[in-house]
Amino acid sequence: xxxxxxxxxxxxxxxxxxxxxxxxxxxxxxxxxxxxxxxxxxxxxxxxxxxxxxxxxxxxxxxxxxxxxxxxxxxxxxxxxxxxxxxxxxxxxxxxxxxxxxxxxxxxxxxxxxxxxxxxxxxxxxxxxxxxxxxxxxxxxxxxxxxxxxxxxxxxxxxxxxxxxxxxxxxxxxxxxxxxxxxxxxxxxxxxxxxxxxxxxxxxxxxxxxxxxxxxxxxxxxxxxxxxxxxxxxxxxxxxxxxxxxxxxxxxxxxxxxxxxxxxxxxxxxxxxxxxxxxxxxxxxxxx
Numbered sequence: 001x002x003x004x005x006x007x008x009x010x011x012x013x014x015x016x017x018x019x020x021x022x023x024x025x026x027x028x029x030x031x032x033x034x035x036x037x038x039x040x041x042x043x044x045x046x047x048x049x050x051x052x053x054x055x056x057x058x059x060x061x062x063x064x065x066x067x068x069x070x071x072x073x074x075x076x077x078x079x080x081x082x083x084x085x086x087x088x089x090x091x092x093x094x095x096x097x098x099x100x101x102x103x104x105x106x107x108x109x110x111x112x113x114x115x116x117x118x119x120x121x122x123x124x125x126x127x128x129x130x131x132x133x134x135x136x137x138x139x140x141x142x143x144x145x146x147x148x149x150x151x152x153x154x155x156x157x158x159x160x161x162x163x164x165x166x167x168x169x170x171x172x173x174x175x176x177x178x179x180x181x182x183x184x185x186x187x188x189x190x191x192x193x194x195x196x197x198x199x200x201x202x203x204x205x206x207x208x209x210x211x212x213x214x215x216x217x218x219x220x221x222x223x224x225x226x227x228x229x230x231x232x233x234x235x236x237x238x239x240x241x242x243x244x245x246x247x248x249x250x251x252x253x254x255x256x257x258x259x260x261x262x263x264x265x266x267x268x269x270x271x272x273x274x275x276x277x278x279x280x281x282x283x284x285x286x287x288x
Contacts, residue, residue, distance in 0.1 A: 001128045003247050009136045011243025012143040013202055017216050018223035018235050019146055020194030026230035027163045028184035030080060031091050034098035035195060036217030041101055042068045042196035043208040044110060046117055057118060065196045072192025076185045084181070102213045115208035117200065135205050142201045146194060150232055159186060167230070215259070222262030226269050228276030237277060241265075 021035045046064040049055045055063070079097055083089040121134035154160040165173040166183045174180060195216075223242060227234025246261045269276060 001130050003244070003251055005127055005130045005132055007244040007247035008240075009132070009140060009243075010247050011240045012140040014219055014223050014243050015236055015239035016139060016143040016146060016198040016201060017195070018220040018239065019143075019150065019232065020191035020198070021217075021220040022224045022227075022229065022232060022235045023150060023194065024187045024191035025224065026232070027167050027187035028180075029087070030076075030184060030188065031087065031094065032188065032191060033091055033095035033217060034075060034101065035191070035220055036213035036215070037098035037101035038068060038072060038192045039195045039199045039216045040105060040208065040210055040213040041071065042192075042199040043117065043203050044105060044115070045196075046200055046203075047115055047208060050117065061200055064200060065193045068196035069189040069193035073185050073189040075192075076188040080184075080188070081181060084184070098213070098217070102210050106210050110208070110210060113207050116206075117203045117208070119204040120201075133205070135201075139201050139205075142197060146197060147232060147236060150194075153190075159183075163187060218259070219262055222266050225266050225276055228278040231276070231278040234276055234278030 017039070021032060024030055024032045024035075042064055045067050046060055049060040049063055050057060075094070075097060079093045080090055083093055119133075119135040120138045124131050124133040125137070126132075152160075154164055162173070162178045163183055163186070165176070165178055166180055173183075219242075223235055223238045226241060227236070227238030242262055242265055245265070246258055249257050249261055
């Protein structure tokens with residue numbers, strides 16, 4: 001029962017971390033390697049609104065999501081926009097920007113256990129013989145709601161349909177008057193907003209850690225590679241696979257092998273099926 005309950009919580013945690021990264025790549029083909037930095041950035045923005053400015057927590061959540069989204073759009077226009085169509089340079093630029101953000105927080109002394117966020121709910125509940133706190137249940141609920149939001153947004157809004165058009169065929173979308181740069185900017189903003197939702201939900205069970213930014217991008221990349229970089233459904237399936245695998249490994253083998261699981265999963269999937277379980281990119285033999 002421990003493995004089932006905490007495996008599910010771990011899986012939803014991974015899904016919440018990775019869904020924004022997958023959305024950005026699926027819509028605009030941008031590999032946003034600053035994703036982990038925006039996770040930490042969202043934590044410090046929320047901490048500043050709550051601990052420094054003393055705002056009510058519902059406003060903290062709202063302002064953090066909006067602020068992170070605007071900063072994601074800013075990163076696109078300042079850095080990524082000039083490199084559009086050059087995937088390697090986009091990766092280098094976003095990764096460099098991410099490291100700069102993380103190391104800036106380290107430089108200004110953004111470390112310590114007092115950098116934390118409050119939980120949504122206090123208390124716990126018994127599931128069978130396993131006691132689990134309400135915050136971890138909130139992680140599961142928010143992960144499902146985030147995926148549901150993306151599904152509704154993509155299929156039932158004008159902007160979402162424009163995003164789908166760009167994802168399916170950029171040249172045809174341009175012929176219909178859809179601005180690819182604006183759509184890419186919107187995808188970056190939504191991706192940054194989603195990772196802000198993730199950090200507001202996940203961070204309360206620990207504390208704000210700069211090194212968490214590096215782990216988040218590794219875990220997000222592992223989930224997206226296994227599931228398929230552009231597939232939201234693949235993200236959910238891959239999160240379940242990796243989440244339960246990590247839980248089983250830490251429970252029955254050794255806890256220090258936790259990060260080996262996603263890295264090993266990346267190597268295996270790239271060797272066997274580079275497009276991922278539900279990816280739509282052509283395999284090498286098909287392209288040739």
